[in-house]
Amino acid sequence: MNTIISNSILKASIKHAGAELFSLKNNQNKEFIWEGNPAFWGKHSPILFPIVGTLKNNKYTINEKEYELPRHGFARDMEFDLISSTENSAVFSLQSTAETLKKYPFEFELQLIYTLHETTLDIEYKVINKGNSKLPFSIGAHPALALPENFENYSIQFEKEEQLKYYLLENDLISNQTKTLETKNNLIPLNYQLFENDALIFKTLESNSLTIFENSKPYIKVDFKDFPSLGIWTKEQAPFICIEPWLGYSDTAENSGDLFKKEGGLVLDENQSFHSKFSIQIL
Template sequence: MTTTISNSKLKASIKHAGAELFSIKDNLNNEYIWEGNPDFWGKHSPVLFPIVGTLKNNTYTINGIEYQLPRHGFARDMEFELIDKTESKAVFSLKSSDETLKKYPFDFELQLIYTLTENSLDLEYKIINNSKEKMPFSIGAHPAIALPDNFEDYALQFEKEEELKYYLLENDLISSKTKILETTNNKVSLNYELFKNDALIFKKLNSKSLTILKSAKPYIKVDYQDFPSLGIWTKENAPFICIEPWLGYSDTDQNTGNLYEKEGILILDENKNFSAKFSITIL
């Protein structure tokens, strides 16, 4: 099943499977979200919950009990319920179940709230801890922006001038190795060589937005005020770029396995809510 919302400028479509955004179109029918061709990458914009990235040995512990979670968690592979809908807004919900409790022993609700405002799509994540204990979690976005034409015609313009230090992955885990992403006037031109070692992972950025430029002209802006970390990723020769606001990231090989002690993890008190929002603006 799918749900579509619209306003006078944009139309957005979301799958109930994973509550995954798979289309943003303007009035000229231009598509801004990657089509999901499995020859490159068969997804569009999955939600990353209750972890972001990869756990050491795909395993963690809670109160001494061992559990397993796949890369980026399980929410992206589950059916969400549409619980509220207006012309320009849709709210999807995933609640804990016998299936999720085997992997993640917490009573939770995850809501994805999509809202169109003018030429922007806002995506809010709301996490509700219905457990009787503190709940560790991460949440992240993974939207793939379609880049028609030549990949090297595009560039990323960061909001602020800063040292863009990113961490390298080794065996899907965060290593201690870092590199600096060189910019000119806060701008970096895209090329596939940047991603030869997988994603660029920024644990912390001062910039809270970046703009994708096409032939030096603003194309799409992603605002991520609520997210301290960012991943940027594509696959070789793929006509898309993923701009990924994160609260959390992969383990290092030094992780103890205790999810409460995981670097970057958030801890939500019992019977409390948490929300974070980012937006995609068509320029």
């Protein structure tokens, strides 16, 4: 099933499977979300929960018991319930089940809240701890933005002038190796060589937003002030760019396996809830 929300400028379509945004069009019917062609990458904008990235050996421990979680967790592969909607907003919910408790022994509710405001789509995450113990988690976004022109016709401008140090992945884990993106007039021209070692992973940034330019004209702005970390990724020759606001990231090779001590992760007290939001603005 799908749900569509709209206003006079934009229309967003969301699958109930994974509560995944799969289309964002303007009133000229121009599409801004990657179509999901599996020849490159068969997803559009998956939710990353209860982990972001990869665990060391895909395993972790809670109270000396070992559990296993796949890369980016399981929420993106589960069916969400639509619990409320208006013409321009929709709220989806995923609750812990007997199956999730086998691989993640915590009772939770995860809500995704989509809201259109003129030229902007807000995507809000709400995590509710419904158990009687602390809940460790990471959460992140993975929207793939469609780039219909040649990839080299696009550039990215971060909100602030800063040293753009990113971490390299090694066997899907965060390595100690870093590089720094060189900016030109505060712009980073896009090319596929940037991603020859997989995603660019920024643990921390001064910027709270970035703007994608198409042929030197503002195209899309992504605001991620609630998210301290960011991933940027594409695949060779793919006509999209993923701008991924994160709270958490992959393990390192030295990681202890204790989810409560995971670098970049969060811990939610019992009966408490957590909110974060990012937005995609069409320029």
